[in-house]
Structures are given as C-alpha cells and as structure tokens.
Amino acid sequence: MGRVRKSWIVGVLVVALAGVGFGLYWFQPWKLWQDETVDEALPVAVGSAAPPTGTSETGTSETGTSETGTSETGAPATGTPDAGPLTLAQGDLISHEHDTSGSVKLVRLADGSHVVRLEDLDTSNGPDLRVLLTDAPVKEGTAGWRVFDDGRHISLGKLKGNKGSQNYTVPADLDLTRYSSVSIWCDRFDVSFGAAELARA
Structure with a gap:
C-alpha cells in the first residue's frame, strides 16, 4: 500500500508541476510588471509595403473577395509621391481589458505608402500582443473587448513595445x-487591451 500511495503522490505532483509550468508559459504574468518602451520617429517613406509574415486579411476570406489595390479614397493607387507625410485619420485610444492611453494616426508618406502610427502609447505588457x-x-x-476579430481585420505585426x-x-x-479602427490585441486570449476609432482628418 505504501508504494502505491507514494507512486500516486508522485504522479499528482508531476501533473501539478506540469500544469503550473503550462500556466506560466500561457499567461506569462510577469509581463504585467515588465515595461518595454519603443520610440520611433515618423519615417520619411517605407517603400513597397507587404503583409506581415503569417498574417492574412480574414475579412476577404469570409466574403470570397480580394483587395483591389485602391487608395484610401477608393480610387486606383497611383504611387505618385506627395510633398510629405499626411495624416488621413486619427483617434484616441480607450481602455478595454487593461488601462490604455495614447493616440493612433493613419499616415500617408511621401512615396504613397502608409503607416499606422501609435503616439504616446501607454498600456500593459502581455503575451502575443498585436496591432x-x-x-x-x-x-x-x-x-467592446472581443469584437475586433469578428469582421474584416488584418494584423500589422507584433506590438513593438507597450x-x-x-x-x-x-x-x-x-x-x-x-x-x-485600430486595436492593441492580445492574440492569445482574443481580447483587446485598448482601441481607437479612426476619424477621417
């Protein structure tokens, strides 16, 4: 009986430790106390932009259509350079699952390419955060926490810093x-840390 009981206790401990290890990996709670600051200047131009590796526009797969290469006005993109960066739309971030502040801008650069720019972002760190x-x-x-992957959406890549x-x-x-709209999205738990509505400038 003693050996059976000892084996049972060892088995329970192994399962418990495995569960704790998986939980730590999955939730990564230490990130809530680890800040990562990334400050970038607005680029002059980014050249030809391509979708980030491993991402796809899920809205198109639902409708069976594809993007047409149009500009932000719906007209065919010409690639004609402009005088400089132009803010097309912007909005302020509101908090969802975590306190989040800052602003978001959709900017057209001089070469006709576009960037989403986060300014003065302040949110919590977390596992697998994306823009x-x-x-x-x-x-x-x-x-408003879980709506951002319901319809048309595309990941612009992992959040560089919180x-x-x-x-x-x-x-x-x-x-x-x-x-x-733009969301700071936790892809692991399908929840928004914060988001901004983009109002046309």
Missing part, C-alpha cells in the same frame, strides 16, 4: 476605406 487594423466599431466597456511611439507598415494593396 490590428479592423472594421469593428470601438465600444467602451466589456462589450510604451512609446511606433510605426506599423500597412500593406500596399489594402483598401483603407474598409477599415475604421
């Missing part, structure tokens, strides 16, 4: 008239 460009409305409270000002390249063939 999503979406067509979802921005709602306050828990009703504090600071950063630029995220927008794919060149995206019809920007179909997108109206």
Whole structure:
C-alpha cells in the first residue's frame, strides 16, 4: 500500500508541476510588471509595403473577395509621391481589458505608402500582443473587448513595445476605406487591451 500511495503522490505532483509550468508559459504574468518602451520617429517613406509574415486579411476570406489595390479614397493607387507625410485619420485610444492611453494616426508618406502610427502609447505588457487594423466599431466597456476579430481585420505585426511611439507598415494593396479602427490585441486570449476609432482628418 505504501508504494502505491507514494507512486500516486508522485504522479499528482508531476501533473501539478506540469500544469503550473503550462500556466506560466500561457499567461506569462510577469509581463504585467515588465515595461518595454519603443520610440520611433515618423519615417520619411517605407517603400513597397507587404503583409506581415503569417498574417492574412480574414475579412476577404469570409466574403470570397480580394483587395483591389485602391487608395484610401477608393480610387486606383497611383504611387505618385506627395510633398510629405499626411495624416488621413486619427483617434484616441480607450481602455478595454487593461488601462490604455495614447493616440493612433493613419499616415500617408511621401512615396504613397502608409503607416499606422501609435503616439504616446501607454498600456500593459502581455503575451502575443498585436496591432490590428479592423472594421469593428470601438465600444467602451466589456462589450467592446472581443469584437475586433469578428469582421474584416488584418494584423500589422507584433506590438513593438507597450510604451512609446511606433510605426506599423500597412500593406500596399489594402483598401483603407474598409477599415475604421485600430486595436492593441492580445492574440492569445482574443481580447483587446485598448482601441481607437479612426476619424477621417
């Protein structure tokens, strides 16, 4: 009986330790106390933008259509350089699951390429945070936490830092008239840390 009981206790401990290890890996709670500040200047130009590796525009797969290479006005993109960076839309971040502040700008650069720029971002760190460009409305409270992957959305890449000002390249063939918000999105738990509605400038 003693050996059986000892084996049972060892088995329980192994399972418990494995569970704790998996929980630490999955939730990464230490990140809530680790800040990463990234400050970038607004780029002069980013050249031809392409979708980040491993991302896709899920809204198109749902409708069976593809992006047409139009500009933010819906007209064909010409690639004609402008005088300099131009803010096309902007908005302030509101808090969702975590306290979040700062502003978001959609900027057209001199060569016709686009970036989403986060300015004075201040949010919590967390596992697998990404910057999503979406067509979802921005709602306050828990009703707005999980809506950003429901419709048309595209990941612009992993969040570079939970504090600071950063630029995220927008794919060149995206019809920007179909997108109206940006979310700091935790892809692991499908929840928004914070989001901003983009109002046309």
